[in-house]
Amino acid sequence: MKDTTIIYGKNAIIEALENEEREFNKILISNNARADAKIEQIKKLALQKGIVFQFVAKEKLNSIEPDGRHQGVIAQIAPIKYYDLDEFIEKHKGELSSVVLLDGVEDSHNVGAIIRSCVCAGIKGVIIPSRRGVLINSTVEKTSAGATSHISIIKVNSPVSAIQKLKENNYWVIASDHHAEHNHYEIDYTDMNFVLIMGAEHAGISKSLLKLADYKVKIPMLTNFNSLNVSNATAIILFEYVSQLCKKNNKK
Amino acid sequence: MKDTTIIYGKNAIIEALENEEREFNKILISNNARADAKIEQIKKLALQKGIVFQFVAKEKLNSIEPDGRHQGVIAQIAPIKYYDLDEFIEKHKGELSSVVLLDGVEDSHNVGAIIRSCVCAGIKGVIIPSRRGVLINSTVEKTSAGATSHISIIKVNSPVSAIQKLKENNYWVIASDHHAEHNHYEIDYTDMNFVLIMGAEHAGISKSLLKLADYKVKIPMLTNFNSLNVSNATAIILFEYVSQLCKKNNKK
Numbered sequence: 001m002k003d004t005t006i007i008y009g010k011n012a013i014i015e016a017l018e019n020e021e022r023e024f025n026k027i028l029i030s031n032n033a034r035a036d037a038k039i040e041q042i043k044k045l046a047l048q049k050g051i052v053f054q055f056v057a058k059e060k061l062n063s064i065e066p067d068g069r070h071q072g073v074i075a076q077i078a079p080i081k082y083y084d085l086d087e088f089i090e091k092h093k094g095e096l097s098s099v100v101l102l103d104g105v106e107d108s109h110n111v112g113a114i115i116r117s118c119v120c121a122g123i124k125g126v127i128i129p130s131r132r133g134v135l136i137n138s139t140v141e142k143t144s145a146g147a148t149s150h151i152s153i154i155k156v157n158s159p160v161s162a163i164q165k166l167k168e169n170n171y172w173v174i175a176s177d178h179h180a181e182h183n184h185y186e187i188d189y190t191d192m193n194f195v196l197i198m199g200a201e202h203a204g205i206s207k208s209l210l211k212l213a214d215y216k217v218k219i220p221m222l223t224n225f226n227s228l229n230v231s232n233a234t235a236i237i238l239f240e241y242v243s244q245l246c247k248k249n250n251k252k
Numbered sequence: 253m254k255d256t257t258i259i260y261g262k263n264a265i266i267e268a269l270e271n272e273e274r275e276f277n278k279i280l281i282s283n284n285a286r287a288d289a290k291i292e293q294i295k296k297l298a299l300q301k302g303i304v305f306q307f308v309a310k311e312k313l314n315s316i317e318p319d320g321r322h323q324g325v326i327a328q329i330a331p332i333k334y335y336d337l338d339e340f341i342e343k344h345k346g347e348l349s350s351v352v353l354l355d356g357v358e359d360s361h362n363v364g365a366i367i368r369s370c371v372c373a374g375i376k377g378v379i380i381p382s383r384r385g386v387l388i389n390s391t392v393e394k395t396s397a398g399a400t401s402h403i404s405i406i407k408v409n410s411p412v413s414a415i416q417k418l419k420e421n422n423y424w425v426i427a428s429d430h431h432a433e434h435n436h437y438e439i440d441y442t443d444m445n446f447v448l449i450m451g452a453e454h455a456g457i458s459k460s461l462l463k464l465a466d467y468k469v470k471i472p473m474l475t476n477f478n479s480l481n482v483s484n485a486t487a488i489i490l491f492e493y494v495s496q497l498c499k500k501n502n503k504k
Contacts, residue, residue, distance in 0.1 A: 221374075
């Protein structure tokens, strides 16, 4: 394995172990790690899959992950496999599919939390422009609680071309924009493929992308403090979609 | 000013300056800070309010906030004023009022993001049990983007007594619980005072609190990856309430 990255934290490592596609180099467990159910599960899964695990001094883990949030376990794994947009579109042809594009979202904690919400909401992919945003790093993996292993992460060079390609393939383009006329709950998300574009917290979505939107939606606020965290804003819109879908299915 | 705390980041400081109730000691601005619109606004507000500001070497700011997220400006201010629950209830008597109680939410980033969503959603207070959770620190202030200045933060010793007191004062108790029978959107939030209880991500809400709930609600998931970040979960429920209120007011 030439390139490796690290992931840390018990849940993130368990999720990665349960994903057939993640390739492990080895797992380092602290000598002092409490032998709790999750550490036991990590050891068991590693044994089943023939992955080396080593007990090391806690200081060794601290030198790899200096913020001390490793919870006594770090895995060296192959970097996440990024999908190509064509590959993604092809994979989901013939089914309803939805994807989120992050335009300039640069905080790793937000990207991780967004990926986590996407997986919970049944979103099939997250598009990250390679020049505007963070790629998947250890903080993203940890904050996502392992969700990166359950969704296609698509890296694109040009978000504009990506949106155009999605439009050609029958995806409707929804942009979150706090100047929008419509509230996010006024759209029926349930019967279409869609790509939801979320912008950076202060800058918003770039104009070239906004122009391509079929729908612009805003989240109404009850005060003048008009400033939701971007991962919360994403969750609010995605779970409006989930609510609509659940209501529809209950009606049938 | 005996006790001081620090807040950092341009938005957090602007929000605090705009709040009549926050008492400043002084503001430190980095020599190298770009003279952008927000730094100018901070200087202008400080002059108006007679607050001392000093230009200092960036290293000085780094020594106060070693993570380097201060954006070139740090303020020394009096610690936030915590409200007493009785005081809060009295203040909002005669109007519809809602409040969020955080039961064991320990991550400062999550607490900050939750306070931010609460302010956007018109929630009047956030209750933090002094023994189970984080109190307001610099990270909370920064992550909240200054929202702590726009909401009552209520510190209580016993969350159970707090809930009982709210019940006696006509607040309905809603608990987020992923074992609940009802989906979060099945409740009409618009015509009542309510307290929404959110628990820690893994442990959930303590049993003694759950027993006091009038409604238990869950957020339905579209996959088995049943693990939303607690700040996202809070935002989803609060903005269901906001949507209901907006829909109702449009109907009138």
